[in-house]
Amino acid sequence: MRRLISNLYKFFLIPHIILYKLSSNKAIIDKDINRWKMEKSLKGSSVSILLTLLTNSTDFRSIFYFRTRGIVAHILNLYCRKEKYFKIDITTKLGGGVLTGHPYSTILNADHIGENFFVNHLVTVGAVKGKRPTIGDNVSIYTGAIVIGDITIGNNCDIGAGSVVVKDIPDNCVVVGNPAKIVKRDGKRV
Known part of the structure; x- marks a missing residue:
C-alpha cells in the first residue's frame, strides 16, 4: 500500500521534472543528484532518482527549490513542501x-x-x-x-x-x- 501511495505521489511531481529539464541550473542539479545517488546507493536514471528524492527527502527539495527558484518553484512548494528549518x-x-x-x-x-x-x-x-x-x-x-x-x-x-x-x-x-x-x-x- 505504501508503495502505491509513493508511486501516486510521484505522478504529482511531474511538474518538478519539467522544471528540472528547463532549468538553467540543470547541470548543477545533476551534480546534486549524482552525489545523493552515490551516497545513498540509488539506482536508475537522473529523472527517476530525482522523483525518489523529491518524494522522500524534504532537505533535497530545499536544495532543488533553491536551484530552480522562481514563481514556479514557489507554487510547487505549496503541495510538495521543502524542509522549513x-x-x-x-x-x-x-x-x-x-x-x-x-x-x-x-x-x-x-x-x-x-x-x-x-x-x-x-x-x-x-x-x-x-x-x-x-x-x-x-x-x-x-x-x-x-x-x-x-x-x-x-x-x-x-x-x-x-x-x-x-x-x-x-x-x-x-x-x-x-x-x-x-x-x-x-x-x-x-
Whole structure:
C-alpha cells in the first residue's frame, strides 16, 4: 500500500521534472543528484532518482527549490513542501554536489560554498557585520558547528561537531573545538 501511495505521489511531481529539464541550473542539479545517488546507493536514471528524492527527502527539495527558484518553484512548494528549518540565503553561491545529513535548523548564509559540500543539522554559516564566509570544495560541516564572519575555509576541510570557526582555515585541515583549532593538516596530526 505504501508503495502505491509513493508511486501516486510521484505522478504529482511531474511538474518538478519539467522544471528540472528547463532549468538553467540543470547541470548543477545533476551534480546534486549524482552525489545523493552515490551516497545513498540509488539506482536508475537522473529523472527517476530525482522523483525518489523529491518524494522522500524534504532537505533535497530545499536544495532543488533553491536551484530552480522562481514563481514556479514557489507554487510547487505549496503541495510538495521543502524542509522549513533548512535555510539557504538567496544570495549564496552554492556549488553542485550538495549533500545533507538531516539539516534541521541549519542556516547557510555564505558568499560562496564550493562543490561537494556536506552539512549536518544545527549548523550556522553566517555573517558578522555583513561579512560572510567563503567555503571551498569538498568541505564537510558537522552537527552544531558555527562558521561566521569574513573568513575562508579551504578545500578538503572537515569542521568538527560543535566547532566555532571565526578564523581562516587552510586547505586539507580538520578543525574542532570552541574556538576551533586545527588538529590535522595534510593528513598529519598537528
